[in-house]
Amino acid sequence: MLSTMVKFSIHFEEEHETLATTAFSTTFFPGISLADSTTHKTYEEMAFLKHFTGKTPEFIRTELGEPDSIAKKENASGTIEFWIYRDLVQQAHSDKIYRYTQFGIVNGHVETLGHTNRDPK
Template sequence: MKKSLNNIVISVFLVLWTLNIASAESAPSIPIAEFEFVKIFSGKDADFVKDKLGEPAEIMKRENESGTVEFWIYKNIVKIGNTDKTYKYTQIGIINNYIETLGNTNRSPE
């Protein structure tokens, strides 16, 4: 009986742990807090961004010494500080398929 109870406890723990991992991998709640946004997206690849945020509203391309830089523009996805207001634009700079820069602004990116 005791062995059976231990197996049940371990099984329940594993199920709850698996559910916790699955929920951590889900898309963030939008709008997302600034610090959380940086924590989640820093250093990730382009596929991760598309998986979590979907297609960007706009993609801008520029050339520099490293090659082509893509700036993916999303709208109203990041909160300003501890308020309910959001930045109008979030710009994610991608070089060689990885995020190199993250920025938020209320000015139109041009």
């Protein structure tokens, strides 16, 4: 199957890049789809949680790019960063997209992950 996908991708390399990317992502990462090849992926909620839970901040940034916003707070346990991404995760059993996805990073480790439609500011 992989050799078929590689041939398919090479054959349609430039002219059909979006089609090849979509075929690859749905074949190897079920639950992950492309909303628009010029923007970013959207993820089905459970697939997103499985893919990103327990990962490092470096992994998150590599996979998703720069956050739409970062808020930093200091407290007794150290530095807390909140990385916010917009319109990234599809609500379970729905075609609606959460407006915000937030990663809570404490002292360089991802500690929390959540989605909301409420403005996190």
